[in-house]
Amino acid sequence: MAPKILILDDHMLFCQGIERILLEQFNSEIDIINNPKEVILNEVNNYDIVLVDMDMPGQKGYDFVSTVKETGNKTTKFLIVSMHNKPSLVKKSIESGVNGYILKDDPLEVFTEAITAILEGGEFYSERVEESMKYLTLETIILSPREEQILKYIAKGLNANDIAEMLYISVETVKTHNRNIKSKLKIENRAELIKYAYKNLLT
Structure with missing residues (x-):
């Protein structure tokens, strides 16, 4: 069965590019929402994975994930796809319950590998994000x-x-x-x- 994916990002051109990749690589059912405030939280349960931008209008990506988790959602997976690679943001994302974190300028194969790994029940952090995670104790908490x-x-x-x-x-x-x-x-x-x-x- 084709995975059902939600893209939550306020940059439409980026969303359309990601949509094409997902259709080609995963034959996915895809929805795009540009503002987290427009998401009906209970409906997030209907998606296998949500691709979440970090810096969105009115809400950070990790706050959105935390809010969804508070509704009792235990099945939907979350992948942060961001241009920001600060250890403090990675830490907050992990604490919110995400299943992975990659960067918008990571190679295409990293993106598809992340989706595959998370849909199969794993976690995925790109190499550069993992490098940032080494400094969590220095820059966070x-x-x-x-x-x-x-x-x-x-x-x-x-x-x-x-x-x-x-x-x-x-x-x-x-x-x-x-x-x-x-x-x-x-x-x-x-x-x-x-x-x-x-x-x-x-x-």
């Missing part, structure tokens, strides 16, 4: 959820007073978190914090 939350607000241009008001905490608490974030990341100024937030999709 660094910021607490609260620190990530504050960093997101900093990247949006909010000051300590604004953040304190939004999170119902004191300004001094915000400043303490800010100092801790800079210390952990070995960053000295706001511009570098914002750059880090964008590189790690914390915006």
Whole structure:
């Protein structure tokens, strides 16, 4: 039986290219959705595998996978297909329950190998992603959820007073978190914090 595949990506040209490959290589039944907010979560159960972009409108790829998993879905497989190869993003994807992670500029044979391996019940991470995974303990498990939350607000241009008001905490608490974030990341100024937030999709 031909696998039923959902492509979840906001770049239409990329989706159409992937669709042609899947039709040729796997004779698949394929649906394309460009916005994760348009996905009816219960219907994800109908797919054998979902190809998920990391950086989509309104939601990160790993957040989408986590949300689907929370509905009780245990059968659908998930493959992140992304242009981002940051250890922190790979870690969050693994924690969300994905079955694999490859890059959009990986060779075609890597893509087809990943689909085959995952449909057969395995996992698949491309060679370059596996290389990034070696640095997980160095670059991840660094910021607490609260620190990530504050960093997101900093990247949006909010000051300590604004953040304190939004999170119902004191300004001094915000400043303490800010100092801790800079210390952990070995960053000295706001511009570098914002750059880090964008590189790690914390915006």
